[in-house]
Structure formats: C-alpha cells, structure tokens
Amino acid sequence: MADRVLLLATKDTIGYATAPGREGVASGAELVATIPADRLGAEVTVEDVLAEPSWDTSPGTMLGLARRIRTAILADGFDGVVVSHGTDTLEESAYLADLLAGPAARRGAIVFTGAQRQLDELSTDGPRNLANSIVAAAHPALRGLGAVACLDDELHAARWVSLVDATTVRAFSSAPFAPVGRIAGARVELLGAAPPRPPEAGGEPEPDVALVKTYPGMVAGLLSAVVDAGARGVVLEGTGPGNVPAGLFAAIAELTGWDIPVVVASRARTRTAALAELPPGAGLAARIGAIGARGLPAAKARVALMVALGGGGGVAAARDWFDRLARPADR
Template identity: 65%
Template sequence: MPPRVLLLATKDTMAYARRPPGVATGAELLAAVPADLLAAEVTVEDVSSEPSWDITPATMFALARRVRAALADDGYDGVVLTHGLDTLEETAYLIDLVVGEAADRGRIVLTGATRYRDELSADGPRNLASALTAAADPALAGAGVLVCLDDELHAARRVSMVDATGIAAVTSAPYPPVGRVVGGRVESLAAPPQRPPRAVGEPESDVALIKTYPGIDPVLLTAAVDAGARGVVLEGTGAGNVPASLLVTISDLTEWDIPVVVASRCRTRPVDLAEQSLGGEIAAKVGAIGARGLAPGKARCALMVALGHIGGVRVARDWFARL
C-alpha cells in the first residue's frame, strides 16, 4: 500500500500566473506533476494564508497545528506544505519547534518556487514532485521539518534564503543539505540536527525583532516592550555583539522578566553567547540570552515558543540552552 501524503497548498508564487492572472488550487498544482513521479497516495487540502511576505504569527501557528494533526491524528505518513519563499524558513522552523512527537510518525516537507507557474521553465512542478517524493520516503522519518528546493533537502534549523531570483534560492551552508532527490528517490547526504526540546503551551506572538546598528537608541527596546512585546530579539553583528549603549536597557528588561535574545546577522557557532566574543560575553553578563547560532528570524520563532511555557527569562534561558 503506498504511503499517504497530505498536500497543504497555500496560494503563493508557485500557484500564481500573470498572463492571464490567476491562482491555481492545490489540485491544479498536483496535476502538473507527472503521475509516474508520485510515490504516494496524495490528498490535497487548500489552506488559507496571506502572501508569505505578509504572513502573520497566527497563520504560522495554524499551519503548524494542521501539520501536527495530519500526522498525529489523521494518520498521514507525510505532509507537504507549499509556501512562499520570503518567510518559508521561519514557518518551517516554527513547525519544527512545535510539531513534537508527530515528527517521529511521518515526514514534513515545505517547498515553494521562485518563478510563476506560467513562466518559462517554472520551478514549481519539479519542486513539488521532489517534495512529495521526500514526504513519502520512510528513511526520513524523525528527520524533522525539511525544506525542498532544487532537489535538495535542507533542515529547517539550518536553511536560509540567499537568492530571491534563482531556483537555487536556499542553502544550509556551512552545513551540507540533509539529502537530495535523485531519480525518484531520496539520497542521504548528512545527519539532520538534533530535535528541539518539547514545546509546552501556545506560542507567544508578540516578540519584537530589532536590528542593531551604530548609534542605535536604547529607547527602541523599551518602546517595543511598552507596546506589548513579551520578549525582544536583537540582531547583533559579528559573533553576537551589540552596541554598549544597549547594555543598561538589556539589564533593565531582564530584571523586568522580559527575555532579550542576541542573534547575529552573520553565521555563528551554536554555543552560549559568552563563548562567542568579548561583546557577547559582556551582553551575557547583563542578562542577554544567546541564540545559539540561529538566524534572527528563527531566534524570534524560538523565543515565541519558549514564552509559551509558564515563565519569563529563566524559562527562556533554559529553552535556548537546549536548542
């Protein structure tokens, strides 16, 4: 009996046509995949979503819950979610954080496209075919959430979008992809990262992400908290440095039980903030929490999930230490 795979189709670039304008349903996307390339019995479900560049945390949480239910409650062997590339890496990682034990029951693959479906050499059909192949492959059970583009399979924790125009739009560098789809099957290339700790409670949507820069005014941090932010992620520089002008405010927010997580605009090692650099060590001393190598957007997702637990700074610090 072939594996059962659920295709969750959002309406983004893969589904768009411009001449004449139109948006394909999930069934129409699936129809573009040759039947002999389908290694699974595929059920299609169209799901409501904003364009990925305008997606809300509420929609991201809803997609994560549907993916989890498909594996844990509905008995599917795999799930493929089509998604716009702008925020695909954040949605993929958020699902990875909250799907829990359901990831051990089946495969979860997100895919998308950089070209509209009526463009010359549209990449959507091939990306979808490869994603469905991966979702049907029992060898990927327990690998966590994967992103499939250009036949490559990337772990949600490691993937980042680096090209908004080419079909090889994402990378896991400096890590290799987890695998690739070749000749209708999955070829393993590297072990996936360890699974994240178990999430508890509903994620907190109100987390601010603030990019630091020379001369930044610390009032930006307090203004975000005054507006309702339950936590703050700072996008630092280098190995996790933030301007000294923010240190007093970081200390104040920590005392108010508002977690402040420091990520970096650069790739960094998955270690404690105090081990990254002198600037990171100073920030850690006043209460900042290190993102452990996560990109800023993913660090925000992780803090949203951490704040779903009962607790503030202490719980968030423990959560990130186990990522």
Template identity: 70%
Template sequence: MVRRVLLLATKDTIAYSRRPGHEAVADGARLLRTVPAELLTARVTVEDVLTEPSWDISPASMLALARRARDGILLDGYDGVVVVHGTDTLEETAFLADLLAGAAATRGGIVLTGAMRHLDDLSSDGPRNLASAITAAADPLLAGLGVVACLNDELHAARWVTKVDATGVAAFSSAPFPTLGRVVDGHVELLGTAPPRPPRATGEPESDVALVKTYPGIDPALLGAVVDAGARGVVLEGTGLGHIPASLLTTVAELTEWDIPVVVASRCRTREVDLAELGPLTGLAAAVGAIGARGLAPNKARAALMVALGGGGAVRAARDWFGQL
C-alpha cells in the same frame, strides 16, 4: 503499500499565473495536476489553506500551518505532509513547524516547498519542486530527521535553511552546514546528519516577540518602544559573534529585570554555544542578562523565543529552553 501524503496548499508564487488576460491563482488540486501521474510516489490528499502572502504572513497563520502539519501525522495518520509556501518566509515557518512537531517528526516527513518562478513562467520550477517534496514526504527515510525544505531537488534541515538568492531557482542554502539530502529518481538520498531535535514545546507559543536589528548609534528607546507596544520578548540582531552596541546594555538589563527576555543573535553565522562563551566583549551582553541564540539566525531565534515563552515563565524559562537547543 501506497503511502499517504497530506498536501497543504497556501498558493503564493508557485500557484500564480501572470500572463496578460490569463491571470489566476491555482488551488491545490490544480497544482497537483501539474505533476505527471507517473512521478507521484504517494496517494495525495489536498487541503487548501487560506493565508496571507508569505512576505506578509502573520504569526497566527504560521502557527496554524505548523499545527496542521503536525496533526496530519499524529491525528490523521498520514505518512507525510507537504506544505506549499511562499519562499520569502518559508524558512521561518519551516523552523516553527520543526519546533512544534514533537512526536510527528519521528513518525513521518514534514516538507515545505515553493517556487521562485510563477506557474506560467518559462521552465517553472514549481511542478518539479512539488513532485520532489511529495516524494520526500512519503519516503520513510525522513522520519526522525525533523522538518525540511525541499527546493531544486535539495533537502535542507529547517534549522539551517536560508533563502540566499531572490532571483534564481537555486535560492536556498544550508551553508556552512551540509545539505541534508536530495531527491533522485523517485527516492531520497541522504547526504548529511540532521541537527539534534529541539526541546519539547509546551503551551501556546507567544506571538508578540519583536525582532530589532541593531546598528551603530541605535537609540535604546527603540527597545522600550517595542515593549510598550506589547512585546513579551525581544530578539536583537547583533553583529559578528553577537555583539550589540554598548548603549543598549542598560536597557537590556532593565528588560531582564522586568522579566522580558532579550535574545541576542547575529547577522553572521556563529557557533552553537552560549553567549558568554563567544568572547569577552560578547559576554558583556550575557553579563546583563541577555540570552544567546546558540547559532540561530535572528528570524529563527524569534521563532524559538515564541515557542520558549509558550511554556510559562519568561526570562528563566527562555534561558533554560535556549540552553537545550
């Protein structure tokens, strides 16, 4: 039986032609035509989705893509969904889609892909990435593994994938975690075990979550400023195991008392454990109410806090939700 895949095309680099006099942006149908018919392993339905460039994408657009991918499987009965996305924030949208996928993740594959080279560049990587993503989305092996990113024939779990190179086609990595799989000769080969499924999302995610990078000498007033601007939660990007400057501790305690959750992530890879378990100095932030990101990168911790706040409540709800990640 021929499997059915929904292709959500958002344009971006994979669709851009830049040759002087021939500048253009390909729609989804034209992108699909770049894939030789003999390499298509599914019957593909194309939907063009209007979004901002990935480097300027709004939370509303990210959420709309995540919901449409989920509904494509649950409501429309597709066997898989491919989202064509710019690479700058592909990992954030992939993880947000994973958090919201729910039962869709057990019924089919949701795959995000893009390109590092433009459509008319020499040896553009877009057509191959698209062909591999369609193959992956159609493969029954992806059911139950959660949302993945497919680039350079590699499959990366949304929770782990990171863009590590802005110049080459081998731009994405899951390190230190394993690459989940690869696409070879028209099918998926699994290489690793997927991360555990996240807790069930409830309600509408909260889009007003701030991400603040900490640094030596940071003024605590910056945290108050983002809250005054409307942030309903704050993610702090710390260092090392999740350290933040001591000057912020009083403000973190105050925000916690005001029922505004503060999640501490790190610019480094850390263990997927509670903040208080990472060491006595890191435990200072936990002692004043901060919530640990459980190994998530700061940008993904922001996506997680958006979803955690959707279920109602604030600090307590966020703490419970992160505790299940």
C-alpha cells in the same frame, strides 16, 4: 498500499499566473495536476489553506500550519505532509513546525516547498519542487529528520536552511552545513546527519516577540517602544559573535528586570556557544542578562523565543530553552 501524503497549499508564487488571459492563483489540486501521474508516487490529499502572502505571514498562520501538520500525522494517519509556501518566510514557518512537531517528526515526514518562478513562467520550478516534495514526504527515510525544505532537488533541515538568493532557483542553502538529502528522480538520497531534535515544546507559542536589527548609534528608546507596543520578548540582531551597541545595555538590563527576555543573534553565522562563553570583549550583553541565540539567525531566534515563552515563563524559561536547543535531545 500507497503512502498517504497531505498537501497543505498556501498559494503564493508557486501557484501564481500573471500572463494576459491566464491571471489567477492555482488551487492545490491544480498544482498536483501539473505533475505527471507516474511521478506522484503517493496518494495525495489536498487542503487549501487561507494564508497571507509569504512576506506578511502572521504567527497565527504559521502556528495553524504547525498544528495541522502534527494532527495530520498523529491523528489522521498520513505518512507525510507537504506544505507549499511562499519562499520569503518559508524557513520561519518550517522551523516553527519543526519545534512543535514532537512525536509527529518520528512518525511522518514534514516537507516545505515553494517556487521562485511563477507557474506560468518559462522553466517554472514549482511543479518539479512539488513533485520532489511528494516523493520525499512518502519516503520512510525522512521520518525522524524533522521538518525539511525541498527545493531545487535538495533537502535542507529546517534549522539550517536560509533564503540566500531571492533572484534564482538556487535560492536556499544550509551553509556551512550540507543539505541532508537530495531527490534523484523517484529516489531520496540522504547525504548527512540532520541537526539534533529540539526539546519538546510546552504551551502555546507567544506571538508578540519583536525582532530589531541593531546599528551603531542606535538609541535605547527603540527597545522600550517595542515593549510598550506589547512585545513579550525581544530578539536583537547584533554583529560579530553576539555584539550590540553599548548604548542598549541599560535598556537590556531594564527589560530583563521586568522578566522580558532579550535574545542576541547575529547578522553573521555564529557558533552555538552561549554569550557568556565567548572570548573577553565579545558578548558583553550577557553580563546584564541577555541570552545568546546559540547559532540561530535572528529570524529563527524569534521563532524559538516564541516557543520558549509558550509555557508562560520569562527570562529563566527562555534561557533554559535556548540552552536545551544547543544540546542533543533524547529521541
């Protein structure tokens, strides 16, 4: 019996056509039809998902995809799920799905894909990426790896993948880590270990988490403004290993006192060490209650904080969640 794969098609660039006389957006079924039958390698069921453009994807849409993935594997018996997604925020949606997958990550494959070139462009990358993703989603080797991104013949772990070049088909990288695998024709070749599975998530993720990029001379009132607008948590994109302007310290302490967690990520790659474990002079915000992102880039730290606050907790719950993210979880 052929493996059963569900395709959740959110449209975006992989389905766009803009040439005169061919304008439109391909449905999921039309995308599958671009793949030669001998390359499918699975029984594909298609569901078209109403979604915003990737650059404006809402937390509700990301959460809806994560829920459908989990249900498709655990309740509907699919062997794998492919999500065609715009590349702007693919890494965030994939990481949220990874954090919320729970036992579904052990039972089936979860594969996100997209395209840098429109469907009607010369040498479009969409059909190849989709064909590879279906091959990957049907392959038993991906069960247990969690969510991955499949683009340009490579498989990247959701925790590590980042969009690094918005101008070419070699758009995604896991650096400094290696891709976890690659697709060679109809074969899946695993290249290395995936990141540890995250701890089991509890409750509904909190969508109102703000992401603020810091800069020298930044005024503290900007943090108060996002909280006044309804943010239940704040991620600061700092510099170096986890530094933010000293002028924000009083505001960070105040927010922490209100049980609103402040997580400090970095615009650079960092280690998984806690802020308080950094050498003297670095990570000073830890002294007034800030939480380290544990190596996550700011956009993914925001996703992780959304999940951390899902159980209704505040600073203590968020700190515990990020500490557990940095440790291997029981499989």
